Amino acid sequence: MRHVGIVGIGQTPVGTWVDRTLSDLAVASLRSAMQDAGADSVQALYIGNMLSGQLQRQENLGALIADAAGLRGMPSVKIEAGCAAGGAALHMGVLAVAAGVYDTVAVIGVEKMAGYPVGDVLAALATAGALDEAAHGLTCAGLNALIMRRYMYEYSWRHDDFAAFSINAHRNAVTNSNAMFRRPLTLEEYRTARLIADPLTLLDSSPICDGAAAVILCSADAARHFRHKPVRITASAVATDTVALHDRSDILWPRAVYASAKAAYGQAGRSPQDIDLFELHDAFSITAALSLEASGFAEKGAGVRLAQDGAIALKGSIPICTFGGLKARGHPVGASGLYQAVEAVMQLRADAGNNQVEGARIAMIQSIAGSGSFVATHILEV
Amino acid sequence: MGKVHGWMIVSFCQSCCEMFYPRRDVCPSCGSRNLDDQTVSGKGDVYSYTVIHEPPTTFEGEAPYVVALVHLIEGAYVTAQLRDVDLATIFIGMPLEAVMESGKAMAFRPRLCLVE
Numbered sequence: 001m002r003h004v005g006i007v008g009i010g011q012t013p014v015g016t017w018v019d020r021t022l023s024d025l026a027v028a029s030l031r032s033a034m035q036d037a038g039a040d041s042v043q044a045l046y047i048g049n050m051l052s053g054q055l056q057r058q059e060n061l062g063a064l065i066a067d068a069a070g071l072r073g074m075p076s077v078k079i080e081a082g083c084a085a086g087g088a089a090l091h092m093g094v095l096a097v098a099a100g101v102y103d104t105v106a107v108i109g110v111e112k113m114a115g116y117p118v119g120d121v122l123a124a125l126a127t128a129g130a131l132d133e134a135a136h137g138l139t140c141a142g143l144n145a146l147i148m149r150r151y152m153y154e155y156s157w158r159h160d161d162f163a164a165f166s167i168n169a170h171r172n173a174v175t176n177s178n179a180m181f182r183r184p185l186t187l188e189e190y191r192t193a194r195l196i197a198d199p200l201t202l203l204d205s206s207p208i209c210d211g212a213a214a215v216i217l218c219s220a221d222a223a224r225h226f227r228h229k230p231v232r233i234t235a236s237a238v239a240t241d242t243v244a245l246h247d248r249s250d251i252l253w254p255r256a257v258y259a260s261a262k263a264a265y266g267q268a269g270r271s272p273q274d275i276d277l278f279e280l281h282d283a284f285s286i287t288a289a290l291s292l293e294a295s296g297f298a299e300k301g302a303g304v305r306l307a308q309d310g311a312i313a314l315k316g317s318i319p320i321c322t323f324g325g326l327k328a329r330g331h332p333v334g335a336s337g338l339y340q341a342v343e344a345v346m347q348l349r350a351d352a353g354n355n356q357v358e359g360a361r362i363a364m365i366q367s368i369a370g371s372g373s374f375v376a377t378h379i380l381e382v
Numbered sequence: 383m384g385k386v387h388g389w390m391i392v393s394f395c396q397s398c399c400e401m402f403y404p405r406r407d408v409c410p411s412c413g414s415r416n417l418d419d420q421t422v423s424g425k426g427d428v429y430s431y432t433v434i435h436e437p438p439t440t441f442e443g444e445a446p447y448v449v450a451l452v453h454l455i456e457g458a459y460v461t462a463q464l465r466d467v468d469l470a471t472i473f474i475g476m477p478l479e480a481v482m483e484s485g486k487a488m489a490f491r492p493r494l495c496l497v498e
Contacts, residue, residue: 117439118436119436119437119438119439119440119442120438120439122436122437122438122439123438123439123440126438132404132461133461134438135487136449136461136462136463136487137434137437137438137440137441137444137447137449137463138432138434138449138461139434139436139437139438141436142432142434142449145432146430146431146432146449146450146451147430149430149431149432149474150429150430150451150474153430153474194435195433195435196435196436197432197433197434197435197436198432198433198435198446199432200432242410244461245451245459245461246403246451246458246459246460246461247402247406247410247411247459248459249400249411251430251451
């Protein structure tokens with residue numbers, strides 16, 4: 001397999017973009033990534049998206065976005081893996097370049113969720129879970145609330161203890177011009193937020209929003225054609241678990257997180273101690289805790305302590321959500337995996353401004369679908 | 383309450399002894415195809431639960447409602463709503479029994495226990 005690197009990044013601000021179509025957002029992020037790379041063309045597009053068929057009633061995004069970008073004729077496919085579609089698309093792009101099929105590809109993550117009835121969006125998001133769960137009125141938040149309640153019971157955590165995750169995310173988003181919520185969050189606001197799926201509140205949860213992000217991947221040989229020294233992708237690993245929570249023997253141990261992180265460490269020849277920053281999938285505060293645990297940064301049940309101790313802050317031992325994460329930068333679901341990649345590249349280029357993790361050389365990013373049924377983990381290095 | 387019964391049919395894996403509901407053809411735990419139907423009591427307790435305040439469109443007007451992960455005494459975990467229950471009284475470990483009513487989604491309700 002050939003070495004693969006990222007030579008271009010692009011993103012649109014995350015927000016509520018009623019006057020911009022799915023194609024507009026995707027093409028804007030692609031243009032900006034190609035411009036960043038100094039690339040005139042690419043050989044294929046991989047597009048991560050979850051909800052276009054349900055919310056926009058538009059499928060066939062491969063052709064749609066190639067067409068909108070003026071790239072008629074180009075190989076272009078949509079990759080779907082629930083809310084982890086972005087991580088899945090990145091994985092497929094990496095495989096294509098590593099296998100020698102293409103020398104240069106663009107991977108785009110795009111999602112439009114705002115402006116639709118909230119119940120419709122929640123029903124659409126719930127399709128990342130099992131039909132046997134949705135049939136009882138469970139939402140994606142509801143699934144993660146079931147995990148959180150049991151976690152609090154097993155390890156004696158209180159709801160307040162999770163505040164540090166959301167507060168950290170909002171603090172880092174203040175200086176990210178592409179973030180949806182550029183304001184700090186107080187403990188009092190966190191405490192008084194309304195319940196979405198008890199014990200999960202609005203401020204444990206990532207927002208409904210729109211956005212697109214893109215990266216240009218190339219082989220090591222092709223890298224000399226581009227402006228930037230490549231950020232190397234030293235691991236790209238995907239794993240799955242049962243779709244339904246009720247089919248797992250331990251809902252507090254996300255096996256696919258563990259499996260994909262373990263495989264990624266193996267590919268890169270790294271361990272958790274080597275990771276300088278971790279863009280994890282904080283769709284809900286509990287998800288961040290479980291991701292830290294199953295990825296090897298904390299003992300089972302102790303992920304919350306890393307947040308409380310400040311280990312997850314920019315100057316901590318394992319910074320997470322360095323540009324606001326899914327909680328505060330925003331979580332346009334199929335695009336989030338690409339936002340993570342873009343942000344990790346900014347960190348590794350030492351181009352993160354006020355959000356810079358000093359001396360960052362190795363970053364890990366992770367996308368999680370549903371209640372942990374699909375996970376994609378990548379390690380990026382300079 | 384019409385046609386109500388409490389028993390359920392689950393899949394029992396002969397290879398790893400795990401149980402699943404709804405039924406499965408292949409064991410999600412060990413991959414075995416050696417699964418049998420087994421009738422179980424429908425009795426269990428609350429393993430975890432959530433109160434849904436923001437429902438999907440199909441459940442609009444029903445919130446708040448409780449969805450629980452129920453641990454059957456025979457071993458399987460089941461996702462279902464709780465009914466006939468005061469939200470403030472639910473706790474992890476609360477004894478439950480299944481309510482299977484024709485034409486409705488399976489649900490659970492609190493089960494009265496004899497104190498031994």
